[in-house]
Amino acid sequence: MDVSVVTESLDQYLAGLWLTLHLVTLSCAIGLAAAIPLAVARVSRSLVVRGPVAAYTWFFRGTPMLVQLLLIYYGLGQFPWMQAQWAAGHPVWSLFREPYFCALLAFALNTCAYTIEIVAGAIRNVPHGELEAAKAVGMSRFVMVRRILLPSALRRAIPAYSNEVILMLQGSSIASAVTLVDLTGAARNIYSKHFAPFEAFVFAGLIYLVLTFALVWLFQRAEKRWLAHLRAQELAKAPQ
């Protein structure tokens, strides 16, 4: 092991780390924000509302995120219409030439699909009595969803959602497939410059490990804060 490989390239690792954090935070925020209303649609009784959302999650959960990313970044350029927009310098469609935008879009679409199913599962598990009580006090459907259903479901979704965020952190390492220099991309550059695979990749792996621990710690705190009322039940149920 040659530590100087790592110490010489610290600024590259830092720049890569910054991009990784950027991509993961933004895509998770966008994915979660979009997933909440879509999850309500996912549990709707009407097939017209539920169907399209189910098809979307089926596609994005059934295919690898790498292929989704390649489909968006390399694939869309196939269409002459898209090429014409690029040639004309269209402000929105030109974004699809940017690897950063494409990665963010692919990651957000992917995590949104998983989050929809997590939140929808939590909604289905909300105790029936809570909703009956809401109806009994005369809440409208919208008020019931906003005040009772979502707060209760989102709290219960925290443990499963923490896994999803950790998987996104790890999944984001494929950003280097579309020329982005994220943490993994930086490690690949450092490897090819120094031809030192162990130093380059082990150090990157350690940073990911620390990030994962930080996320686990954060979510444990979140659970303590927002799931405190369920802990008592669990303790009562646990075998003596």
Add this chain to the structure above:
Amino acid sequence: MFHGYLPTILGGAALTLELALLSLLFALVAGLAGASAKLSKSAPLRWTATVYTTVVRGVPDLVMMLLVFYGGQMLVNHVTEALDLGYFDLNPMVAGVLTIGFIFGAYFAETFRGAFLAVPKGQLEAGAAYGMTRWQVFARILFPQMLRHALPGLGNNWLVLLKSTAIVSMIGLSDMTWLADQAGRTTREPFLFYLLVCALYLVMTTASSWLLARLERRYSAGVRAAEL
């Protein structure tokens, strides 16, 4: 429609499936070993297994694959040089199976550990009381019942494993993703070929889900689900 590339891509799909199944086999063995180590009485074994499952689940599969592929090649070169053997090429298939199997072994270890603990202790004691050997208790009582508890977790992990095979294309294995990339460049129709790969993955994951649901029903025969 696919400019004659369809058979090539289908061949790549077969390779993807082969990679996934070989990795699954390796992961099941690693997972059983990991779970046994986690439940063992020996503290060093437990400790090693905990480090294994923690580290593996905290590092991206791509980083680990790059480490095994490039680092492993370097190690192999050192060994062959020291032993005065010829050049040995670590191929992407071997690196892929080793890495994916090693990674998912850690996830399986957690699943198996929970499943082993879910089998009531009294049943194992009853087996011992009948004069069964430790191996007989394992094969006749513990394993079949453990499988029922492990199946949902195994199923989810298999679906994740299947999709993670795509990243082996990044170290140059000519799986369907890599072949679609080549076909897309040649024909200048990348969208078409990536979409084909998506469709093939969807067929595999949807078929797997269906099969797993059937298996779960079979292994839960005689178990009544809680109804509200």
